Structure formats: structure tokens, C-alpha cells
Amino acid sequence: MSRPDRDDPLESPELRRLIQGMRARQPLPVVKVTADQIYARWSDRREQRRRRVRRALAGVAAAAVIILGVARAERSVFSDSTIAPSAPARQLVAGADAPGLDAHAAPLEITPQQDPTPPAPPLDRDIHLSPRGPGVPAPEVLAARVLRLGVGAYLIDHDGAPLRVHTVDGELELHAGVYVVAVAADRTEIQIERGAATWIAGGPASASAAARPLKPAASPAELARIAEAHLTAGRREQAARALRRLLLTYPDAEESQRGLLDLARLHRTLGEPDEARCAYQLYLDRHPKAPLRGEVTAALDRLGPGPTCRGLRPR
């Protein structure tokens, strides 16, 4: 049987004839859509997309704080280190393992300052400090562990000796932890992701306002529900974050046992075998007599060898 064209994929002459006949007789479709309609719908979609991007960007800062907090908490949980409150404090502002920052006081009206800070001695290396938002001035470094903050919000993350921070209200001591310090023209507010903060000089006019506790830690069941809701909605990254919070905040809770397996599965789905392996490994370490031990071991075998784990993180 000869084929009319070297690149003709068809072997059946009847089928070839049918397709050729269809092609030959298929009329030019009548297009009713206009360029204006396309433009209008494109504009709508573009606007929707921009809104989504704006929302995502707004969430990035908060997410960064949470992720940093989780990473820090993880380090402390799995290295058995504890956060030791330091020296006597004149006024304890707050201290918590609060998982979220969103239920804080009314937002401050912050007017970013433009004046640059002069070169300063370097901060100790364990201190990570970043201004949040555009136009927030860099902090003035007075000594290796002493800072002066301008007007604006700052994310501060350190795990060494207490850090002293000068603000409009006075001097603040931040123990090892993660904080967002928001300085307005007339007051300072502190969001504590982890750690403890103490006013050692001055302090806010309204102590009760500054000492207002952060959002109470969600219960294990709540965190499990949040993770479940994210999973159901297909928001895997958020689900993984909620599960990590559950596991780090309540390592001994009943929900955490199932959460570890959920997290391992999530990491596998997300194409992160090393993280999945760590979650499975942690499950075996924490629950040596769990009935699912066999399945978990089999899952680990399927994942194959990988880097060693430090808690939930591959080294």
C-alpha cells in the first residue's frame, strides 16, 4: 500500500479520505467575537490577576515572619534548647509562642522617615533585622547588640544574648526570639512571634496597651482543622505551614501524630522528598510503637536514602 506523503501518518486510505474531505469542506468558521470584547475580558482578567498579586504581596511579609518563627521554634524544639528569660525586668511586656500576628492592636499610623543612618559598628551575626515596607529607615546601630529604631516597622530575629532597642518610648530588651517592632511618632508596639520583650527604660504611656497579649495560641485541634481546610482547598503550601506549626507547638498532641504523616505526604506531593523523609523519620522517632510504623518504614524505603534530618529539616 503506497502512502501519498512520506510524513503522512495515516495508513488507512478511507480515514485519510475522510479527513481530507472534512478539511476541504470545512467552512471558514463565522467568528462573532470582536477585538473590543477580547480587550474588555482581557482587562478584567488582568485586573483580577493584579488584585491577586497585591493580596499575595501583602501576605508575604506576614508569611515571612511566620516562617522565620517556625524555623526558629523548630531549632529550639529539636535542639532541646530553651528560651531563658534574662535579667530582672522593670516591665514585662509580653512573651509567647504565639503562632500568629494578625490579631494585634489597631494598625499604627507610621510615617516613614527618609533620613539615612550613618555608618555604624556591625551588629552581632545572630541578629537578623529587616525594615518592613518601603521607606522605612535602616536602624541606627549603637553597639553590637544595641539599636535605635526610626519610625517604621522592623522584623527582628535573633537567638543570642538580649538585644537592646531604643525607640521613642524608651529602651526595650528583646530576648532570643522573633519580633516585629512597629515604631510610630508617639508610641511603640511589639508583636512577639516568639521570645519575650522587656521595657528596661521608659516604656509606653499605656502599659496595658503594650502588654496586650497576642492572639492566644491556637489549640492542636484548631491547627489541625486549619491544615485540613487548606488541604481541602488545595492550598498545599499553607497546609504544610499549618501542620508545621501544629507539630512544633504541640509535639505531644494526638493531632501531631497524624499531622506528621499528613506533612510527609504533602511534601511528597510537592516534590520535596527530603522533607518528606524527615517527617517520616520524625514520626518513627516520636512514635516508636505507632501501629503505622510498618507503613511509614516502607514509605521511607520507597523514598530511598537522603540527607540526615534535623527535626523536620534536611541538613
Add this chain to the structure above:
Amino acid sequence: MASHAERRPLAFASVLRAAQQGDRDAQAEIFRAYRDQVARQILRMTGEPSCVDDLLQEVFIAALLALPSFRGDAQLGTWLHTITSNKVRNWWESSRRRRRREDEGGAIALTEPLNPEDDLTVSRGCDAFYDALAALSPELRDAFVARAVEGLSLVEASKLLGAPISTVSYRTRRAEQLLCAALGLPWPGERR
């Protein structure tokens, strides 16, 4: 696949740049330049005139949204061809379409010999063909449509479908075999 627009590359490059920056007139010009090409491709691939407008809109909106990232590695016509193929693939997969096809009872074998000169036969054959095509698995259908309906070369189809050439070739042949069976056409292998 070269369009009128692409035969005037210099002028068109500036139109493309303007369209990438959101210029309404430039976008309209691109739409007018490629509208018929895309519409024909949709009709060839779906055999369903009623869906051309909807899919055409989807294709152009997706293209305009992605246009800022179009770097000109391929011709715009080729790029649109890929977008159209993906949209049509989604359309095939839509449950609405599948249900409708299932409700209609699937493919109908042709009862009379095919005669390309006979409008009625071709028309009935066309319906039966697209019904049979809808019953194929997505992988077989994609390969067959790309090769036999769209007329792409093996290399082009392989690139479009992201599958090795040998796989595309196998799937096309297997799809043809199944289509022949569904349409009651003799398969060449059986005649030998």
C-alpha cells in the same frame, strides 16, 4: 503557518511591542491578523462550529495575558497554535463535553462508503469521526489530532505534546486503529 502579519516583520515587531505594553489598537491588530487562523485551527480540532467563539476568546485572552513574556523565540503564529492546542485539549477534557458525547451513545460506524465528493457522506462521516475521536484517551487523541488533523510533522507534534517522537508515532497509529474500528473502516493490517 505564516500569517499576513508575519510577512511584514518590521512593522509587526513594533505592533507586537506595543501590544506587549497593553496598547489596545496593537492588540486589536494582532487579533485581526490571527483570528481566522486560530478559528480554523479550533474548528479542525473540535469539529464543533458552536464552540469556536468561546475558545477563540479563551485563546486570545490567554495569549494577551502571557504576551509580555513572549520573547519571540517562536513565531507568534506558532505560539498561538500551541496555546490553541492546549485550550482545545482542555475543552475535550471538560466534563460537559464528555457527558454530552456519552449521552449521544458514542461513535457511529459509517454505513456507506466514503466519497469525498459527496457532501452528505462527508458530513455524516465528520460527525462520526469527531464522536469517535472524543472516545479516545487524551494522549491518543492529542497525538492523532496533531499529526493527522493538524498536519504537524513528527518533530512539531513531539514538541507540542512534550512526548518523544517514537511515542507520538505509536499513539497516532494506535489512535488510527481505534478510529477505524469505531468507524467501521477496514484497518490495513486486516486486509493483508
